Amino acid sequence: MSADRRDVRPEALGNAAHGLAYEEPLLFERSRPGRVGYSLPALDVPAVAPEEELPASLLRADCEGLPELSEVDVVRHFTRISTWNYAVDLGLYPLGSCTMKYNPKMNEVAAALAGFARSHPLQPAALSQGLLHLFHELETHLAEISGMDRVSLQPAAGAQGELAGVMMIRAYHAHRGERRRKILVPDSAHGTNPASAGLNGYEIVSVPSGADGVLHPEAVAAVMGPEVAALMLTNPSTLGLFEEHIVRIAEIVHAGGGLVYGDGANLNALLGIARPGDLGIDVMHFNLHKTFSTPHGGGGPGAGPVGVKNLLAPYLPVPVVRRLSGSEGDGFALDYEFPHSIGRLHGNFGNVGMLVRAFAYIRSLGPDGLRRCAEMAVLNANYLLARLRGAYHVPFDRPVMHECVLSDAKLEGTGVTTLDVAKRLIDHGYHPPTVYFPLIVHGALMIEPTESESLEGLDRFVDALLAIAREAEIDPETVRSAPHSTRLSRLDETRAARKPILRWQPGPSDS
Numbered sequence: 001m002s003a004d005r006r007d008v009r010p011e012a013l014g015n016a017a018h019g020l021a022y023e024e025p026l027l028f029e030r031s032r033p034g035r036v037g038y039s040l041p042a043l044d045v046p047a048v049a050p051e052e053e054l055p056a057s058l059l060r061a062d063c064e065g066l067p068e069l070s071e072v073d074v075v076r077h078f079t080r081i082s083t084w085n086y087a088v089d090l091g092l093y094p095l096g097s098c099t100m101k102y103n104p105k106m107n108e109v110a111a112a113l114a115g116f117a118r119s120h121p122l123q124p125a126a127l128s129q130g131l132l133h134l135f136h137e138l139e140t141h142l143a144e145i146s147g148m149d150r151v152s153l154q155p156a157a158g159a160q161g162e163l164a165g166v167m168m169i170r171a172y173h174a175h176r177g178e179r180r181r182k183i184l185v186p187d188s189a190h191g192t193n194p195a196s197a198g199l200n201g202y203e204i205v206s207v208p209s210g211a212d213g214v215l216h217p218e219a220v221a222a223v224m225g226p227e228v229a230a231l232m233l234t235n236p237s238t239l240g241l242f243e244e245h246i247v248r249i250a251e252i253v254h255a256g257g258g259l260v261y262g263d264g265a266n267l268n269a270l271l272g273i274a275r276p277g278d279l280g281i282d283v284m285h286f287n288l289h290k291t292f293s294t295p296h297g298g299g300g301p302g303a304g305p306v307g308v309k310n311l312l313a314p315y316l317p318v319p320v321v322r323r324l325s326g327s328e329g330d331g332f333a334l335d336y337e338f339p340h341s342i343g344r345l346h347g348n349f350g351n352v353g354m355l356v357r358a359f360a361y362i363r364s365l366g367p368d369g370l371r372r373c374a375e376m377a378v379l380n381a382n383y384l385l386a387r388l389r390g391a392y393h394v395p396f397d398r399p400v401m402h403e404c405v406l407s408d409a410k411l412e413g414t415g416v417t418t419l420d421v422a423k424r425l426i427d428h429g430y431h432p433p434t435v436y437f438p439l440i441v442h443g444a445l446m447i448e449p450t451e452s453e454s455l456e457g458l459d460r461f462v463d464a465l466l467a468i469a470r471e472a473e474i475d476p477e478t479v480r481s482a483p484h485s486t487r488l489s490r491l492d493e494t495r496a497a498r499k500p501i502l503r504w505q506p507g508p509s510d511s
């Protein structure tokens, strides 16, 4: 990808909103021969004999040319660069489908408690009673919030929760001696849904959503059959819409012997209001890093617990946290005696800090607080939609849940596209929303304000989007060449998009 380096001095920028305003050389450019970041005392023991030195075969010859710098050079370099990042602690982060809500600092305090943060992953259960107690309570809370019977905290991301869920569906049918090889996935689904089904060896049958954006029972009935293992349904959907026919749809799938997987990544909109387990869902995952705060983004870390109804409980991943009872005494144990389990998902307990944060979040808000989160998230998304409707096209114009999806169709005559709007938002001091997703909306702009934002904060964001729509009419080139206030100009995404996709090839050491 090509990008011009900019003269970003304040006077050149005319916009000091983005932190320190001068060009930051690379560490390689700052390097000075002989400069070091350590000072060691003179050797006061004999130097190692040549034969004790590392064998020549282990020495790398390609390490020359590394930057030579002092400690303060390095610390300042990275600290300066860190101020160029956008973060949820800096402002509204409207990345649709990602629920980039504010993370209360109290959660951080809880996760940093030494008893949690410093416990060793291989510590025996007898010495991990505090953590196991927390896991057990968190499982119970998640089951209560979602209406599921059992929860496993093992999956380390939403996608791994899906993988675990579909593995349990496969194990369930196999145990009953049924060979079902298809999974139904609506066309509005998140990409991880078909991927999880595919990874489990299923054929994916895409089910079209209706003209109103939601899935209709007739569309499911038309493809339901004895070969269908399950339907995977995201509710609210990636269009931000409540799947209002979910109960009927679940009945159709169950009547045909299939199970219903609920993608619970968007649970933020339902907290304390509706429970997937009451709507016919048999198995679901949670995205703790979205619904229950916790910083995320940039690839991790995450936590994607999976919840099941009792019919799938025998297949839960092991180990299962169990409260001791009767003659066993008090406390908690790790149970591996699940003969039908799909097995272990990873070596230890996943990203334990996320579990502690989610627990702290749930306990500090309580049932009323969680419900209020959902109400405010839905109110905020509908407020944005109401204010933006005149300037941007709304493909499915109806009340939304936690996010709204707009498109660039109204800007068509100006030559300005969704990507240009997203880039121009950076000049207004915002992280762009999710763009070109969901795939069923051409030029989608997917905005999820979350419950964290005040009315004034939402208004400032809307004003920026309205200003961009006006600018598109009178000065489209400024929008099309945005961003103008960043250290790098726009990346050449069209060229990048044309690059062939590199496929992994086994190397000599991979066989």
Ligand SMILES: Cc1ncc(COP(=O)(O)O)c(C=O)c1O
Binding pocket: 097, 098, 157, 158, 159, 160, 190, 192, 234, 238, 263, 265, 266, 287, 302, 303, 304
């Ligand atoms: C609807 C939906 N399903 C699944 C996922 C996958 O979750 P993860 O990114 O934690 O793997 C996401 C991620 O944002 C999502 O939005």
